[in-house]
Every structure is written in C-alpha cells, then in structure tokens.
Amino acid sequence: MPELAGKIFKINGPVVELENIPPSLRMFDMVRVGDILLIGEVVKLNNEHAFVQVYEDTTSLKPGDPVYTEGVPLFVELGPGLLTNIYDGIQRPLEEIKEKEGFFISRGVSVPALNRSKKWHFHPLVKKDNEVKEGQIIGEVDETSTIKHKIMIPPGINGILKNIIHEGDYSIDEKIALIKTENSETGIFMYQKWPVRKRRPYKEKTPVEEPLITGQRVIDTLFPVAKGGCVAVPGPFGAGKTVVQHQLAKWSDAEIVIFIGCGERGNEMTDVLLSFPKLIDPHTGKPLLERTVLIANTSNMPVAAREASIYTGITIAEYYRDMGYDVALMADSTSRWAEALREMSGRLEEMPLEEGFPAYLPARLAEFYERAGKVKTLSDTLGSVSVIASISPPGGDFSEPVTTHTKRFIRCFWALDKDLAYSRHFPSISWIDSYSEYVDDLKEWWHKNIDSSWLAFRNIIIDLLGKEQRLLQVVKLVGSDVLPESEKLILEICNVFKNAFLQQSAFDETDAFSSAKKQFLMLKSIIYFYTKSESIVKKGVSVNEIRNLPVYQELMRMKSKYSENQLDQFDKLIEKIDADMKELGV
Amino acid sequence: MKEYNLKEYIGVNEIKGPLLIIRNIHNVGYNEMVEVVDEYGNSRIGMILESGKGYAVVQVLGGTTGLSLGNSKIRFIEKPLLMGVSEEMLGRVFNGLGQPIDNLPSPSYEEELDVNGLAINPTARVYPENNIETGISSIDIMNTLVRGQKLPIFSGSGLPHDMVASQITRQAKVKGESFCIIFAAMGVKYDTARFFIDSFEQSGVLERVAIFLSLADSPSIERILTPRMALTLAEHLAFKKNIHVLVIMTDMSNYCEALRELSSIRGEIPARKGYPGYLYSDLASLYERAGLIRGINGSITQIPILTMPNDDITHPIPDLTGYITEGQIVQDRELHSKGIYPPIAVLPSLSRLMKDNIGKNKSREDHPSVSSQLFASYARVKDVRALASIVGEEELSEIDRLYLKFGDAFEQKFLKQDYYERRTFEQGLDLGWKILSILPKEELIRVKEEELKKYYKNQAENIKDEVPIK
C-alpha cells in the first residue's frame, strides 16, 4: 500500500480537502482517495491542508477516509497500443473498462492504459556497446499496418547500451535494453511514463513551412494551417465545429491524429469509433482508425478528468512527434476544459476574474498552445504537433474570455457563422471574420508543388469578396438592379465562389475531400470564368446572359461532378467556358 | 423505500432556504441520502451537498417549510439517493419526488437504482440509426427526429410547444414495437399537465405513460430531483426491459431556475446571468441519459421543452442546452402571429442526427438535397423580404419576386399544417418539390441534376397561381 497522504477533511463535489498531510506531499502528486482508491491529484497546498481534485465521482466519500499518495505526478503511459485505442480523460481504456464493468462507467476501476499481455514484434536498430542518447530510436514495432512505433530512450537517460534484446515478440513489461549511465544502470522498456502537465523535451522549434492539407477548400485555399500550427475554431452551437474537426481527423494529411472529445457528446465519440474503422485514409489506403487515438471525456463524465483530458492528449501527441511524425490534435471543446478549470477554481474558493474564470486561465492556455509546433526532436528528426481547438462561446459571442485569450496564442482563426449555418452553408467558416497568418509561410509550398499562380489567384478572390461586402451594403438599401453590370458581375462571381467552391458537404462522397490540386483547378476555373466574363461584359453582354450559359451550371456543379481521378475534366471546363462565351457573339 | 441501518439526530444548526446545516455529527458520506422529519412527523428527503469533519450541508428536496431548528429529526441513510423502478409504474402518476399520487397502492419494484445514473461508456453506445416519422413536415423533412436522440423544443411563453410535443407523441407511435412515454413536469401549471394527460388519453396510450408531476405550487427544489427520477425509470425500461422510451420533460427553464436559486443560496460565484458555472455539466448529466446501447433493443429519446426567457436563444438556458443536445426545434413568435401552426422556425432549428438517417432506404433518395435546397432558398427569402420592405416589392428584380412567392408558399403550405394532419416523408418531399418549382431550375443548385429531371414540376405555373400572395 502506498504512503498515506492524509485524511479527508471535507468533500465538496470533485474537490476533496485533506488534513494530517505529510510534509513530503507535493503539488500535482497523484493520490488515491478513500477505500475505493479513486484517482486524484493535489492541486493546492495550504496551511497543513491539501486540496485534491478527484477524477471520479466522489459520492459516499466521508471525512476521515484515508488518502494515499503515489509519490509521482499524474502521468500517462506511452508505448505501442495507443493507436486505435479510446481512453477517458486520464487514459483509462474504455473498451477494456466496458469488458470489465459493462455498459456504464463505474468508479474505482483500475485498468492499465497499455495492454500488458499483448506481444509486439520488436526490431532492434542499435547494436549493443554503442553510446546512446536520450530520445534516440533504438528499435521499431509495427504498431498498426501503417505506423511504425519508434522505441525511444526516455528523456534524461544517456549512456552505453549494455544490452539489447534480439528481434522477436515481447510484451511491454519485458525489458528490451539495459543502459549503463554515469552512475547506475537503467532498464528500457517498450513504453515510458510521462507526467501530463510537463511538455516533452526537443532540441529546438523550427519554422513551419508545409501546409496541413485538410481537403477542405475554404481552409486550404483561404485560411490554411501549417503542420505545427495552431487554429481556433469558435462558433455557436450547431455551427459545425465538431464536423470540421471530424473532417480534419478523417482527411487531413497528418500521420497521427489525436481526437479529444472534451466535455462533449457521447454519441459523437461513438460516431468516430464506429465510422473510422470503415473509412479509408486517402493517403495510405488503410482504415483511418489505424492512425488515430481517441480520448473521450464526455460532458457527463467527471469534470476534473475533463480538465486533465487536454493534457493527456497533448502528451500523447508530443510522444509521436518525438518519433518524427506529423501529428494533428483536435480538442473539442477547449471551452469545456476552461469551464472545468473554472469549476475547480470556484470549489477551491479562488478569486475569480472575468465571468468566474480564474486569473490563471490565459497562462494555462498559453502553456497548452506552446506545446504545439514543429520541432527538431532529440533524435534530430523533424516532427510536428498541430492543434485544432474548438471554442464554444456562450451565446456565440466571441468577446468572451476563452475566445479572446485564445486569440493571443494562435495564428489561424476559423470563425463559424450562425447565419451561414442557418442557411446550411457548410463549412460555415466566415470569409470575413476568419484569418490565417500562415499564408506567407505556406505560399512557397503551393507554388512549388501545385502552381506558381496560387497566391495571385487567391488574392483575386479575396479582393472580390472584399468588394462584394461593400456592394452588399448598397444592395441592402436599393436592390441590385441599379448596379452597373461590372459590379453585378462581382456579386455573381462571389455567388459562384461561395456555392461552387466554399460550400463543401461533409456527407457527399465526392465532395467531402478535395486534393490541393483539385482545389487549385476549381479556383482557376472560377477566376478564368471571371476574367472572360469581365471582358465580354465590357462589350455589352449582361450578367443575366452569362448566368444562363450552360457552362454556368457546369461550374456550379464541378465539385461533386468531377472526382479526384477526373481532374482532366477541368481542361474541358476551360474549353467550355471559351466556347459558351463565344456563343454570346462577342 | 427500504429501511436501512439509520443514524438519527435531533436538531439542526441553520436553515437557509432549502439548505440545512447540521453540526456535531459523525462523518457522513458526500451526496448520500438524508431523511428529514418535522415535529408533526412529515418526512422529506434530502441530499448531502457538502460533507465536512463533523458537519454536513443538506439540501432538502421536499422544501424546508415547517422545519424547526430544535425539533427536526435527521436520519442519515448512508446510501446515495435510490429509487425503486418497475414496468408497473407505467400508467401511474407520481409527484416530483416519485411518490404515487393517484390513490392507488404503491407499485412493486424490481430494482433500486441511484437516481443520478452513471455515464454510458461511449464504446457501449450504438449510433442512432432509425428516423421517426412524426408527420410534421418542418420536422421530418427539415430537421428529422431520430430514435435515441435528444431533441429539445425551444419555445417562448404563449407559443404552442405543448401542442407540438403532443402531436409528435400522437403521430410518432412506433409500429408494432414495445414503446412507452415518461412525462416529467417541472414547475408548470396544472393546465399544462392536464393538457398532456388528456392528449395521451385521447391517443389511447395513457396506460403506457408514467407521469411525474412537480407542479408550480411544489417547492422549487423538488424540480432538481424530478427529471432524474424520470430518467432513472427510463433507463430501467429501455435497457433492462428493451422498451423504446420517449421522455418529455417540461419546462427545463424551471429546472434551471431551481438550480440557480440553490446556487445563490450557497453563495457560489455565478457564471452568466446568475446561473452557476456548472449548469452545463448539470444539464449534460440529464440530457446525456439518452441513446441506445449495443445489444439492447430499447432506447431513450428525449424531447425536453424549454421556454427561452424573452425569446432570447442566447440566454444561458437554451444556449447550454443547444451545446449538449443533438439539435433543437425552435418556435418562432412571428410565424405564430401569422397564424402558422406549428410555428417552427426551420433555419435556427437543427437535427444533428438527420444526416445519417435520411435518403435512400431511410426516407427517399432526394431528401438530403431537397432539405438543403429548401434551407438555402428560404434563407434567401429573409434577405429579399428585408430589401422589399425598403425599396418596395415593385422595385425587386423578377427573381427576387419569385423568392417572395416561394417564401410565402413555404410558410403557408409547407410549414403550416393541421394539428391532426399527418404527412408521410413522401408527401412532405413532394410538397417540397412543388414549392421549389416556383423557382427557376437554374436556382436549384443544391439538388442533383437527376433529381431535377425526376421531380421538378414543369407545371409550376399552376401552383404559382394557387399560392395566396399577400
């Protein structure tokens, strides 16, 4: 039995106050509360009392009940078996809990995060007697059919590899290597433990330069995010935050995806769990679940574990980054995390600031976003963690604390718009309120890999959307009939762009994902249509006549009509534009 | 309720609204049940909200009226709040604390369950996959209800949310399968309860309904328990008895107010408009008790009803509800005053489970595009109407005038239907096409070309004339 950390003095929801604490008890130590050993964490020490946030329901705990300390901070287990798994906020495997406990999640269940009996085929990469350093990759395991799990030396361990096991099948509890360090010997296993609240070390941060291709046109073309970047996705309920995140989890070209359902719906996690094994990753041809780790701390699960879920997720993300992977982490929703923080803070009777949130909210947000980025790892490879975080502002008002503070730490902002969602224009990412500061970092990639006119075309359309805004102010007052044809054309082209390009159905098989190439070709077709129309409008053709051209309908339907293996159709589309315009006789 | 090994005390130290503070006691379990008996022998139940060394804060669910400092008897039951449940409870009427009030003997119970329930393991859930045809087009075609969904009605005072809810229950009877209704009333007037009971009776389902009434004249604190009782029974029936359960809870706003009252008495720091910061989690602990479980035939579908204070959808109650539920059906005062029943504002309404549960083999292949097109076109109507009110209808372009016609037809023919009218998916979709055909084909870019060929009405001229234009 571990060491006593005191006796319960008071229970107030998920916060338990302890008395008779030993002087050795430290902040953030992991503790076991009561006779059923609920998991908790020390969050405040004060006047010989300790305050513990408990990750499970505290019903029936009594003053006087014992509390034990594990002597270490809250940690996660990192090793093969993470992928395809679904965990709760403190990394308890939900499938296994179900096998053990049934349909409902009860308390005090203790199941290790990584399966101890499963054998993994270990393939050593380093010979014995070599010098090895922290972070170095000494072996590999095929964790899934697509992902090689690199077995790394945990941070802080350097020395001579005294022994390494032969290639073969081992469980994670078997020692695979022995390292002679300066003053002792350390056994290495296929997994390591890491405290969730501490970022994992790397050599240095490096500049971002490659886009995370999401397959979502409004994102990749208008508001792109870099591999290693941070995005916030705020929006009122039902605006499409979760669907955007699901789309990215499905179609983005990240190698590893960590999806955290933080205080959201149970059914949404079930949806991912049931659909991902059936969906095929367009980049690897394998089921999407093979690159995915799910963390589900739904809205009705304990609120303290919700607070921890974000850290559990980002620690796992950093771990795969350290192997040299590009990791995308989706956190849905960071507002629920902030609210958990607020609830804990309230129970600890701390001084609240705006809307009841504690003064350290911005610091915690900063700490979290700082863990994203592209880095040179300890083993000198490049890896990245991109963070896509949704925000659920009360009343959809973006001036609230979580949104405003988050904005300071991110460089890309996809503002979801209620009116777009009401008219079922999805993704409802507003082209007016959203921004991406990554465009400059990423334009080289587009120019090199797709087409050198990418930025120019993008700017034309951004410019048109800006003009449309001003024109709409006029139209609102006097109608569009009074506008000159050239301005009517701008409205029409924006209309085409919004309907044919920006709007993208997540549920249409062809439309759900557009490659960078296809996006560019669609953009190019619209711009071509615009410049052609512009010149014939100058010669007296009306916008109405242009609208009635058959190619107009073709343009409007190109997104779902031309699949990824029919991209040559876009050449024909350009020809059709020429031909139809000729028909108008100018 | 069974007798347990009881520890009793006489006298409390403080009474604050529904809260009791009791000192100099043994250490008691957090969140456990307490029985409080006044000097006349009337008993109420309570729960331990905070437990400290030698003291406890108790919330008395039956209210504290009539309790005295000196003579109140406190019994600590040493169990969380349990409730007996059984299928026999169908056809019965209970008060907000689960005691029968229909003058019939107490039903016998098959098991006792903790009213707080437990979270369903997400790996044990089944994603809902059967739509429910309610016969109401603004729901079926635009915001389809799905078995196992939690779909609230956001309403305003004086709007016919009760009628809509009862029309749904009357028309949505699941054929041939075992189903039942649990009705929980929190803080509503007797008339409202009576209306529902009559309508259950009228559609011949009353013996399959369990009713929990915590009416406006009961202590508001009781409302905190009522929905939990209803949902506990629902879980027993759905997951132990394989019954499809529909839970109607009205009015969630009263529930939230009771929570606010309690929170302010406890001196907690509020988040917005005086509501506690944990309102989201608290509501989630109710709304998430819906859905389906793998390998079990039953299901829980929830239709909570709430009135939006000042018709404000951004008010914390509808706002937090919308963030938890799988969509919402929003009622609109303007439609109501135009005489349109059901006055469902389709644009702000949403069914998140619709996407996977309509289309080929579910309703009809054109359903996804038709609804999407109706949304897009009707959203445009709003802009055109705003413009028309400034420049006048005559100044509108020809196409804008068609949008006005479309808008009126959509409201008068599609949204509007009789309280007893039941339209099938097929009929609703056909009607949708008829109205979309007011617009030129070229406008309908959200429907597929094949669908246009198949369903677009070329005799559009005919209906254009039959649609009344104001």
Ligand SMILES: Nc1ncnc2c1ncn2[C@@H]1O[C@H](COP(=O)(O)OP(=O)(O)OP(=O)(O)O)[C@@H](O)[C@H]1O
């Ligand atoms: N890209 C899309 N294509 C089609 N439909 C979409 C798309 N995005 C969102 N939707 C529709 O909008 C609904 C709501 O989206 P979603 O659940 O993502 O909202 P949300 O912003 O996460 O809301 P909440 O904050 O309440 O969780 C979806 O159920 C779906 O019907």
Ligand SMILES: [Mg+2]
């Ligand atoms: Mg969501």
